[in-house]
Amino acid sequence: DWILHNGEFIRENELNVSKEDRGYQFGDGIYEVIRVYEGNLFTAAEHIDRFYESAEKIKIVIPFTKDVFHKQMYDLVEMNEIDNGQVYVQVTRGDAIRQHHFPQATSPVIVAYTKKVERPVEMMEAGVKAKFIEDIRWLRCDIKSLNLLGNVLAKQEAHEDGSYEAILHRGEVVTEGSSSNMYGLKNGVIYTHPASNLILNGITRRVILNLCKELGITVQETAFTKTEALEMDEFFMSSTTAEIMPIIQIDGQDIGDGVPGELTQKLQQAFEANLKLTVKS
Ligand code: PMP
Numbered sequence: 244d245w246i247l248h249n250g251e252f253i254r255e256n257e258l259n260v261s262k263e264d265r266g267y268q269f270g271d272g273i274y275e276v277i278r279v280y281e282g283n284l285f286t287a288a289e290h291i292d293r294f295y296e297s298a299e300k301i302k303i304v305i306p307f308t309k310d311v312f313h314k315q316m317y318d319l320v321e322m323n324e325i326d327n328g329q330v331y332v333q334v335t336r337g338d339a340i341r342q343h344h345f346p347q348a349t350s351p352v353i354v355a356y357t358k359k360v361e362r363p364v365e366m367m368e369a370g371v372k373a374k375f376i377e378d379i380r381w382l383r384c385d386i387k388s389l390n391l392l393g394n395v396l397a398k399q400e401a402h403e404d405g406s407y408e409a410i411l412h413r414g415e416v417v418t419e420g421s422s423s424n425m426y427g428l429k430n431g432v433i434y435t436h437p438a439s440n441l442i443l444n445g446i447t448r449r450v451i452l453n454l455c456k457e458l459g460i461t462v463q464e465t466a467f468t469k470t471e472a473l474e475m476d477e478f479f480m481s482s483t484t485a486e487i488m489p490i491i492q493i494d495g496q497d498i499g500d501g502v503p504g505e506l507t508q509k510l511q512q513a514f515e516a517n518l519k520l521t522v523k524s
Contacts, residue, residue, distance in 0.1 A: 244323045244356065244357060245319060245322045245323055246258060246319075246354065246355065246356040247315055247316075247319050247332075247353070247354065247355040247356070248352075248353070248354055249350075249352065249353055250307060250311075250315060250353070252318070252319070252322065255356075258354065260352070260354075261338035263338055263339060263340065263341055264335055264337065264338050264352060265335050265336040265337060265338070265339060265346075265349075266333065266335025266336070266352065266389055267335070268341055269336075269343075270388065270389040270390035270391075270392075271301070271335055271336045271389070272301075272303070272333055272334050272335030272336060272351075272352075272388075272389045273294065273297035273298055273300075273301060273303070273333065273334060273386060273387050273388055273389060274294075274331065274332060274333035274334075274387055274389055275290045275291075275293065275294045275297075275330075275331075275332050275333075275387060276290075276329055276330070276331055276483050276484065277290045277316065277329060277330045277332070277483070278328075278329050278483045278484065279320055279325050279326070279327060279328045279329055279330065279357070280327060280518060280522050281326060281327065281522050282320065282321070282325065282326055283521075283522045284316060284317060284320060284330065285483075285518065285521060285522070286446050286450065286521070287313060287316065287317075288309075288313070289446045289449065290446055290483075291309050291312055291313055291316075292309070293387065293444075293446065294312075294332065294334075294387075295309060297386050297387045297388070298334055298351075300383070300385075300386050301336075301386060301388070302345070303334055303335075303336055303351050304351070305334060305351065305353070306350070306351065315355070316330050316332065316355065319355055319356075319357055320357055323357045325357045325358075325359060326359070327359065327360065327361055327362065328357055328358050328359040328360045329357065329358055329360050329483070329484065330355055330356070330357050331355065331356055331357075331358065332353065332354070332355035333353070333354055333355075333389060334351050334352065334353045335351065335352045335389070336349060336351060337349035337350050337351050337352050338352065360484065362486065363484070363485060363486075363488070366407070366485075366488065367485075367486060367487070367488055367489070367511060368503070369491075369503070370488075370489035370490065370491035370492075370502065370503045371406075371407035371408065371488055371489070371490060371491065372405065372406045372407060372490070372491065372492040372493075372495075373401065373406050373407060373408045373409065373410045373420075373478075373480070373490045373492070373493050374400070374401045374404045374406040374408075374409055374410065374493070374494055375409075375410050375412055375469055375472075375493065375494055376397045376400055376401060376409040376410070376411055376412075376421075377411070377412065377413075378393070378397075378411035378412055378413045378418050378441075379393050379396075379397075380393035380394070380411075381393070382440055382441070383440055384418070384419070384440060384441050384442055384443055385438070385439070385440050385441075385442070385443060385444065386443075387443060394421040394422060395421075397409035397411060397421040398421040398422065401421065407488075408420045408421060408422075408423055408480055408485075408488075408490070409421040410425055410472065410490075410493060412468075412469050413441065415468040415469055415470070416436075416466045416467075416468060417436065417466065417467055417468065417469060417472050418436050418441050418442050418466075419436060419441075419442040419443065420480050420482070422482055423445070423480040423481055423482040423485055423488070424436075424442065424443070424445040424447070424448040424480065424481050424482070425472075425478075425479075425480050425490075426451070426478070426479050426480070426481070427467055427471065427472055427475035427477070427478050428475055428476050428477040428478070428479075428504060428506055428507070429471075429474070429475050429476055430476070431460075431461065431506075432461045432462070432463055433455060433460060433461070433462045433463070433506075434462075434463050434465055434466075434467045434471075434475075435448070435462065435463075435464055436464070436466045436467075437464040437465065437466065438464070445481055445482060445483075446483065447481040447482055447483055447486065447487075448481055450514065450517065451481055451487065451510065451514070454510060454513045454514060454517060455510070457513070458509070458510075458513060460506065460510075472493060473493060473494075473496055473498070475498055475499070476498075476499045476504060477489070477498065477499050477503075477504025477505070477506055477507050478490040478491075478493070478498045478499075478504075478507075479503075479504070479507045479510075486511070486514060487507065487510050487511045487514050489503035489504065489507045489508075489511075491503060
């Protein structure tokens with residue numbers, strides 16, 4: 244496979260990353276994951292916008308226009324003949340003698356690669372289990388930072404418990420998943436944490452909120468508690484790779500009837516229909 248390194252297409256074994264790359268030593272960088280469906284980048288513009296926004300929030304300047312960057316991602320997918328899969332792209336502050344403050348003259352290092360991934364259709368049909376875990380991350384979760392230790396530790400704890408995802412909470416308040424956004428449905432209304440500094444405003448989340456508008460489903464971007472979560476009629480999570488994933492059990496307790504909810508399934512169908520439209524155009 245080809246990979247992209249600072250705008251150049253190279254082979255994987257040709258990649259040379261410094262021992263003092265600030266991404267490697269400090270996690271000083273940001274990233275994106277873009278889904279590829281039938282050779283097309285899904286919601287690419289939104290992901291590219293967020294990539295530039297995250298970079299700006301940590302004062303890294305991407306040395307390409309968004310259009311050039313978009314074309315690079317598109318070419319990479321085409322060169323690697325990715326049908327269903329994803330692009331991973333990250334930028335670090337670059338290579339410099341190790342010291343905490345920003346180096347004076349360093350160029351950012353951008354690396355992108357592709358991977359073939361199928362849609363998790365069986366899990367999306369059956370639903371998954373989740374586990375509550377205290378959200379111990381920092382207060383800028385709106386940045387898609389390479390620093391993922393808080394997320395990694397939470398996911399590992401959930402994984403060891405046999406759960407698919409960790410539902411993070413600060414005190415009583417549910418924020419998001421370790422790599423997803425969280426939603427509960429009660430009496431026909433969908434609740435999800437507002438897009439503040441405490442969550443990553445998922446691109447899938449934005450697609451879902453738009454779909455809800457089209458379908459006439461009321462959404463309240465209002466945080467809910469752990470207790471309220473357990474009393475929801477339906478529960479689901481969303482991410483670029485998991486799409487809309489029903490959560491049927493939290494901490495061993497059934498949510499609703501313990502099967503994927505009706506409205507969750509309706510949203511999944513709408514998402515899929517939207518996908519076909521987007522991919523074709
Ligand atoms: N929150 C966190 C912490 C995440 O890592 C992700 C996945 N990148 C999301 C939410 C969902 O974002 P998206 O829908 O853009 O993949």
